[in-house]
Amino acid sequence: ELTTLFFFLLGQSQLIGTSQSIVAVVGNDVILPCHLEPAGDATGLTVEWTRPDLDPKLVHLRRDGVEHVSEEHPLYERRTSLSIDKLKCGDISLTLSKVKLSDAGTYKCLVPPDRPESAVELTVGSVSSPEIDISKVSNGVLLECKSKGWYPEPEVVWLDGEGNLLSAGPTETVRGPDDLYTVSSRVTVEKRHSNIFTCRVQQKDINQTRETHIQLPGRVFVVITLLVTDC
Structure with a gap:
């Protein structure tokens, strides 16, 4: 009964991202925020991060506790990750490594099938010393x-x-x-x-x-x- 109650409560949770654009500098790592509210263990859930303007649109996919790299867009190969420790607390934020100029765009985090997606805007810049x-x-x-x-x-x-x-x-x-x-x-x-x-x-x-x-x-x-x- 407790397990049933837990999943029922988790089913009512929402995905929370950020309304502010995330800014990253070329070559650095960046975290795209997204978490369950109220928090709950997300290690057993399907987590999808997508970028709708790409084909395929998947940037990161975790299903049945496994990362499905073969289904992700090749531009992001070995550059995305989720923290297992944070997943336990409902934090499904995506870490994007070695940011490129082409990474700029709108990203969406999803926990299918019944939770509304949350969007995060990433702005990328490049700098150098004069x-x-x-x-x-x-x-x-x-x-x-x-x-x-x-x-x-x-x-x-x-x-x-x-x-x-x-x-x-x-x-x-x-x-x-x-x-x-x-x-x-x-x-x-x-x-x-x-x-x-x-x-x-x-x-x-x-x-x-x-x-x-x-x-x-x-x-x-x-x-x-x-x-x-x-x-």
Whole structure:
């Protein structure tokens, strides 16, 4: 009777995901949340994770306590997993390893046959740290910042040592055949108190920021001044 009661209660449970988009960075692992509410042991249940825009749409399938890899989409081979310990507590969240740009999309978790599915939106981004090159010009020092391998398209800003925005030229953007963006920006600077400058590349949609700092020696500006005077 207790067993019957347990399954009856479990049958009334709902699948709970998240209304917020999950953000992942290329190469990292991410967890797509989904759990039974109220909680119950899900180790003996069929658990399906699908992505409706794919064919086949199955991303992960667990049935009769066994992972059915052969029925899953080959794009996700050996990259998805469920935690047995969490399943015991009704947590059927999916771990997706080594995220790719193509993983972005809507995922659905199901516990057939009688529970409504729950959807999770995955947004994927790609980031890289910027590099700064310096060259001398007649009115100061020209700094060029370049960063490649971004997605979505980021913005570039320059800051001085006190965190103030510097007036820079327009950002140059190139989109490669892999859909990743390369951005570059130039700014001419004069001698300042700290001579510290920062190139910051940021993508607000995926809440990612990378920045590189450079401290210029004062003599760089002195040499430039002498050269200009001699001319």
